[in-house]
Amino acid sequence: MAIESKWYALTGAALAVAVLLPLGMHGQYGLSILCMLFLYITLSQSWNILGGYAGQVNVGQAAFFGVGALTTRLLWLHGTPFPLAIPAGGIASVVLAVVVGFPALRLRGHYFAIGTLAVAWIAHITVGNLFPGISFLTGRHVATYSLVLRYYVFLVIMVAALTTIYLTVNSRIGLGVEATRDDEDAAQTVGVNIVKYKIIAFAISSFFVGLAGGGFAFFNASYYWYLPFGLMWCFEPILIVFIGGVGTFVGPIVGSLCYVALKEIFAFTLGEINILIFGVVFILTILFFPRGIVGLPAALHHAWPRRLHGEVGERANVR
Amino acid sequence: MTKKGFLISAVALLFATGLLLSHGPGGFAQSSPPKTIKVGGAVSLTGKYAAGGVDVADGYRIAVKHINDAGGIMVKEYGEKIPLELLLYDDESDPSKTVTRLEKLYSVDNVPVYLGEFASDMNIAGLGIAEKNKVPWIGVTMAVENAFNQGFRYTFAPCMFSFMEVGSMFDALDTISKDKRPIKIANFELQVDWGKECTKYVNKLAAERGYKVVLEQKYAPDTKDFSSLILAAKAAGADVLFSVPTPPQSMAIIKQMKELDYAPKATCFIRGPDLSNYWQVMGKDANYILTCGEWTPDMPYPGNKKLVDDYKAQHPGKLIGMQVGTAYGAVQILADSITRAGKLDREAIRNAIAATDLKTVRGRVTFDKRGIGNVPWSLCQWQNGKLEVVRNPDFKTTPVLLAPPWGQR
Numbered sequence: 133m134a135i136e137s138k139w140y141a142l143t144g145a146a147l148a149v150a151v152l153l154p155l156g157m158h159g160q161y162g163l164s165i166l167c168m169l170f171l172y173i174t175l176s177q178s179w180n181i182l183g184g185y186a187g188q189v190n191v192g193q194a195a196f197f198g199v200g201a202l203t204t205r206l207l208w209l210h211g212t213p214f215p216l217a218i219p220a221g222g223i224a225s226v227v228l229a230v231v232v233g234f235p236a237l238r239l240r241g242h243y244f245a246i247g248t249l250a251v252a253w254i255a256h257i258t259v260g261n262l263f264p265g266i267s268f269l270t271g272r273h274v275a276t277y278s279l280v281l282r283y284y285v286f287l288v289i290m291v292a293a294l295t296t297i298y299l300t301v302n303s304r305i306g307l308g309v310e311a312t313r314d315d316e317d318a319a320q321t322v323g324v325n326i327v328k329y330k331i332i333a334f335a336i337s338s339f340f341v342g343l344a345g346g347g348f349a350f351f352n353a354s355y356y357w358y359l360p361f362g363l364m365w366c367f368e369p370i371l372i373v374f375i376g377g378v379g380t381f382v383g384p385i386v387g388s389l390c391y392v393a394l395k396e397i398f399a400f401t402l403g404e405i406n407i408l409i410f411g412v413v414f415i416l417t418i419l420f421f422p423r424g425i426v427g428l429p430a431a432l433h434h435a436w437p438r439r440l441h442g443e444v445g446e447r448a449n450v451r
Numbered sequence: 452m453t454k455k456g457f458l459i460s461a462v463a464l465l466f467a468t469g470l471l472l473s474h475g476p477g478g479f480a481q482s483s484p485p486k487t488i489k490v491g492g493a494v495s496l497t498g499k500y501a502a503g504g505v506d507v508a509d510g511y512r513i514a515v516k517h518i519n520d521a522g523g524i525m526v527k528e529y530g531e532k533i534p535l536e537l538l539l540y541d542d543e544s545d546p547s548k549t550v551t552r553l554e555k556l557y558s559v560d561n562v563p564v565y566l567g568e569f570a571s572d573m574n575i576a577g578l579g580i581a582e583k584n585k586v587p588w589i590g591v592t593m594a595v596e597n598a599f600n601q602g603f604r605y606t607f608a609p610c611m612f613s614f615m616e617v618g619s620m621f622d623a624l625d626t627i628s629k630d631k632r633p634i635k636i637a638n639f640e641l642q643v644d645w646g647k648e649c650t651k652y653v654n655k656l657a658a659e660r661g662y663k664v665v666l667e668q669k670y671a672p673d674t675k676d677f678s679s680l681i682l683a684a685k686a687a688g689a690d691v692l693f694s695v696p697t698p699p700q701s702m703a704i705i706k707q708m709k710e711l712d713y714a715p716k717a718t719c720f721i722r723g724p725d726l727s728n729y730w731q732v733m734g735k736d737a738n739y740i741l742t743c744g745e746w747t748p749d750m751p752y753p754g755n756k757k758l759v760d761d762y763k764a765q766h767p768g769k770l771i772g773m774q775v776g777t778a779y780g781a782v783q784i785l786a787d788s789i790t791r792a793g794k795l796d797r798e799a800i801r802n803a804i805a806a807t808d809l810k811t812v813r814g815r816v817t818f819d820k821r822g823i824g825n826v827p828w829s830l831c832q833w834q835n836g837k838l839e840v841v842r843n844p845d846f847k848t849t850p851v852l853l854a855p856p857w858g859q860r
Contacts, residue, residue, distance in 0.1 A: 158558070159554075159555075159558030159559055160557060160558040160584070161551065161554040161555040161557070161558045161559050163554075164550060164551045164554040165551055168547065168551060257671060257673065260642065260643075260671065260672060261642050261671060264642050264644050264646070264647060265597060265643075265644040265647075266575050266595070266597065266598055266644060268578075268579065268598075268601045269579060271601075271602050274579070274582050274583055277583045279554075351550075352546075352550065352576065352579065353576075353579025353580060353582065353583050354575050354576060354578050354598075355546060355572075355575055355579075356571070356575060359546060359572065364545065396551070399540075399541065399543075400540070403541070404497050404541055407497055407543065
């Protein structure tokens with residue numbers, strides 16, 4: 133079997149496991165953790181296409197997540213069927229990206245990061261003032277609440293995001309996006325329309341972040357309206373991508389697994405000290421493995437075999 | 452890592468995660484009594500709300516210890532006393548984690564009752580989960596009345612809500628003789644639902660009781676500079692200032708009032724000055740400030756002295772926070788409700804909580820149909836380093852002191 137066929141078979145198997153998992157799970161807890169896992173994979177991969185592949189460090193992802201959540205929740209609670217409300221959240225997020233993107237993407241490096249952070253902060257304050265209250269599900273929604281349904285919603289959003297981003301970064305567009313990251317001036321010199329590729333990456337990123345926001349709105353029974361605009365939604369996806377491996381497709385997935393699953397296990401087995409341990413692991417990762425967990429085998433391969441080869445060589449000489 | 456390698460690890464991790472997390476519920480229908488009754492909640496033991504969360508956890512722990520020292524809770528179904536087992540999971544001050552922790556308590560630990568959190572963000576997330584899972588939830592620090600107007604059946608909060616907090620301020624002001632009583636109110640409205648609710652009641656009660664709201668100014672939760680509001684209140688001649696600031700804001704406002712030489716006769720900040728270390732931080736500038744008085748170590752309610760003595764023995768030198776007492780009271784209600792329900796059935800316990808009529812360390816508690824606690828309306832005032840109760844219907848209180856100008860303090 134060719135490597136590509138094996139890869140497709142394994143992807144299919146992973147997907148089948150994910151689809152069938154709720155049938156074998158009795159508790160709500162496992163499903164709620166998996167919902168969070170899928171949410172973080174979507175958010176981090178969406179950040180990665182803009183920050184990792186296009187090199188545009190968006191520190192304001194909460195604005196797009198929040199707009200998706202706000203739009204979806206308002207439409208859904210006012211009678212729009214959820215399958216229509218959630219794409220509307222994604223589209224609203226793209227609209228914000230386009231409005232913000234045209235001026236913001238003219239900024240470079242730190243200025244772009246600060247600009248997007250300002251957008252998130254403005255959105256947080258504005259929503260806090262316009263919607264100072266709490267969003268509750270109605271009695272009807274609570275009575276029909278199904279965590280299994282939420283699980284599948286998050287799964288579909290995640291699979292759609294991963295598929296779209298995988299196909300994009302492995303296409304001609306992906307080359308343009310990466311060229312933009314590597315050297316904007318050089319890319320422009322050879323005719324790459326860097327603004328176009330930045331906008332494409334920004335739009336794809338925002339759409340799936342908006343969908344994830346819609347999933348959040350569908351998942352939570354009650355929360356303050358401003359909550360999905362909180363800055364934690366800006367920084368956690370970045371943290372995850374750096375843990376997993378920035379600018380790689382599997383990095384955000386591995387990072388999310390570590391962040392959600394391992395952190396949960398640590399929280400219950402190690403208690404409050406787990407935060408300290410996780411923080412130390414993050415600092416060590418950044419210091420010694422800047423390519424993240426995904427880059428770990430390569431880093432070890434570079435470090436250890438050299439010694440190993442040296443030793444073997446020395447022994448060979450002795451003989 | 453190769454794609455193949457990654458996918459194999461992904462499938463394995465997914466299976467492992469599923470296996471780790473997919474414990475089925477045990478069910479309550481047991482013929483033999485359980486060794487313990489598991490109760491618990493998600494509490495902020497770390498993160499930005501940890502200071503209050505730790506107080507809540509301490510209150511829960513002492514209450515459970517006292518109950519277990521007496522043999523546990525009598526459960527009629529089993530004909531014997533069963534000790535409580537307290538499960539407190541750290542939600543790291545993150546509402547998303549509150550949700551997953553409460554799901555674990557529901558489906559893995561099978562708790563018959565949830566205990567509430569310290570901060571509103573987490574409590575609001577908890578309310579929805581409790582209602583969805585049909586698990587009774589007993590809160591500790593709720594103040595937003597609107598949260599209990601949703602028709603929820605399983606949520607109960609033996610706390611002072613906005614109408615009680617505002618009402619207790621007017622009750623305290625009413626105790627001042629008419630010739631000295633300040634009546635011109637400036638209301639700095641915090642732009643959150645709680646602030647809006649308080650404004651509604653300030654306006655309503657002021658009109659009913661002969662006071663006058665001379666200024667109403669709004670501010671955002673992140674506001675740090677209050678000088679324009681203070682100058683407006685000073686210009687309006689307001690001699691009462693009311694607000695529900697965050698703790699840092701409550702300190703900033705007082706400092707800026709002093710700088711701008713604005714000294715209303717009564718300053719009532721429901722939140723902020725209620726922190727046990729407020730005097731340590733603010734010094735004598737905290738004098739005369741009125742604040743929430745849900746519970747203090749001096750309250751002469753049954754069991755309160757034992758709670759305070761044990762707390763001091765366990766935490767020598769540590770100031771005792773208000774939430775220690777309110778959390779202790781929540782566990783008292785829980786224990787009483789399980790005893791009256793006579794079984795560990797969530798619906799039976801829910802009905803027993805709704806019918807609560809209990810004297811706790813914070814006073815007598817009953818609930819209205821919405822789950823809002825009927826608790827004693829209480830207000831405190833900082834007087835020379837001590838938080839004195841100046842309004843409480845159940846015992847003799849200290850008179851309210853009017854604040855002199857800053858130069859005379």
